[in-house]
Amino acid sequence: MTLTAGVVAVQGDVSEHADAIRNAAAEHDREVEVREIRTSGHVPDCDLLLLPGGESTTISRLLHREGIAEEIRAHVADDKPVLATCAGLIVASTDANDDRVETLDVLDVTVERNAFGRQKDSFEAPLDVTGLDEPFPAVFIRAPLIESVGDATVLAEWDGRPVAVRDGSVVGTSFHPELTPDWRLHDLAFFDRLLTDA
């Protein structure tokens, strides 16, 4: 059966995520159709969902305005996998410490936006991630800090702070796993779970 993947595309570039999803699927001999989500009505068809980075204030506003926010909540309530990266993690969280971000409340963490500094402070670091054999090259760009972790499990830390977490079917990363040609995080978030459930 062909899987349907949705990449939320209300803001920002999505092609790197689409490539990573296709590569991870190919690794498991699975067919996947990747759809860009800009309006409501498509998320219910998706087996897996990706919430990319960008600007969390803008993304959350558009998700609510377009009626996509409720559909994402229903997707998670159905225990279907989500990977939320950087601004996506902020939007997925329970509390972004910023009134301009209306969070989705699907990932039980509180975050602080831009806590790793400005654009010029972007950096790459090798991360040990639970479930991966070798360190993952993580790119941090105006990344959020995961301030506190409620019901979520920490998958990776940088400098003693959580930077990758899992809460049920939702995986969140402070960094951008799509910016290096390494799709193991997409694999961990999506296919580990879909294949286990199959």
Ligand code: GLN
């Ligand atoms: N700084 C952005 C925000 O707070 C996130 C940056 C990113 O996604 N690279 O929304």
